Amino acid sequence: DAMVIQNPRYQVTQFGKPVTLSCSQTLNHNVMYWYQQKSSQAPKLLFHYYDKDFNNEADTPDNFQSRRPNTSFCFLDIRSPGLGDAAMYLCATSRDGGGETQYFGPGTRLLVL
Amino acid sequence: GENVEQHPSTLSVQEGDSAVIKCTYSDSASNYFPWYKQELGKRPQLIIDIRSNVGEKKDQRIAVTLNKTAKHFSLHITETQPEDSAVYFCAASRSGYIPTFGRGTSLIVHP
Numbered sequence: 001d002a003m004v005i006q007n008p009r010y011q012v013t014q015f016g017k018p019v020t021l022s023c024s025q026t027l028n029h030n031v032m033y034w035y036q037q038k039s040s041q042a043p044k045l046l047f048h049y050y051d052k053d054f055n056n057e058a059d060t061p062d063n064f065q066s067r068r069p070n071t072s073f074c075f076l077d078i079r080s081p082g083l084g085d086a087a088m089y090l091c092a093t094s095r096d097g098g099g100e101t102q103y104f105g106p107g108t109r110l111l112v113l
Numbered sequence: 114g115e116n117v118e119q120h121p122s123t124l125s126v127q128e129g130d131s132a133v134i135k136c137t138y139s140d141s142a143s144n145y146f147p148w149y150k151q152e153l154g155k156r157p158q159l160i161i162d163i164r165s166n167v168g169e170k171k172d173q174r175i176a177v178t179l180n181k182t183a184k185h186f187s188l189h190i191t192e193t194q195p196e197d198s199a200v201y202f203c204a205a206s207r208s209g210y211i212p213t214f215g216r217g218t219s220l221i222v223h224p
Contacts, residue, residue: 033211042202042214043157055211090156098206099145104156 003027004105006091012111013081021076021108023091031097032074034066035090037107043090049074050097078110086112115140117205119215127223132193134218136203137185143205146186147212148177152199160201161188193222 005024013019023032030051035043047056049068063085065077078085088107094100116139126132136146144165149157163170163177163186170177174193179186186205190197200219206212 040200040217040219042217045211048211097208098210098212099208100206101147101159101162102149102157102212104149104158106156 004091004093004103006089006105006108008108009106010109010111012113013078014113015082016080019078019081019110021078021089021091021110023074023076023105024072025091025093025103026072027093027095027103028071029093029095029103030071031094031100032068033092033094033102034064034074034076035092036085037088037090046076081110081112083112086110115143115205115210115213117203117213117215119203119218121218122216123219123221125221125223126193128193128195130193132188132190132197132220132222134188134201134203134220135185136187136205136215137183138205138213139184140205140207141181141184143207145206145212146177146179147204148188149202149204150199151202151217157202190220193220195222195224198222 007022033048034046037043046060068074090107091105092102094102119136147162150160151157174191176189200217202217203215204212
């Protein structure tokens with residue numbers, strides 16, 4: 001019954017070594033989001049896709065990229081992870097843009113050594 | 114853009130007491146206000162939401178109230194239980210715009 005799936009659940013990488021996180025959804029929702037959440041903080045939106053249209057938040061570092069090859073899948077690429085990128089990364093979906101419930105995946109916890 | 118303020122940041126109550134978390138928003142065009150509960154190490158999950166055409170909504174021990182004039186909305190939890198302990202996030206959005214989250218409230222329910 002999982003609706004938003006994230007893999008892996010835990011990812012350990014080395015400083016500067018590229019990493020890719022994946023998200024898939026079975027809801028056929030138009031919008032997919034990537035959030036970064038650090039301890040005791042609210043989720044911080046990195047970017048979102050409305051269908052194939054990519055929308056980057058102004059303060060998202062260039063180090064973070066995303067791909068959405070089809071409706072079901074979305075990837076987060078961190079090109080050169082730094083220690084400050086260690087966080088929980090949450091993927092979410094919504095049927096449409098604002099005014100809709102967001103459904104979150106279980107998250108990927110990233111550790112950078 | 115929208116700005117959402119959430120208070121308090123931490124709320125500690127005894128089991129059986131009520132808990133109230135308040136949020137204010139800045140964009141008068143916002144019309145959808147969800148509340149998410151996030152337990153430690155888990156995903157945020159919707160617990161209740163309200164749209165701008167109603168002033169109050171209840172679901173068992175949880176209720177949300179909305180004051181459009183004052184631009185604030187509140188989450189009310191009655192008869193709190195230890196399993197209610199979590200971080201609660203409010204959000205505000207409108208059609209075509211991405212939701213804006215509050216900073217979160219850590220609710221601790223003491224047995």
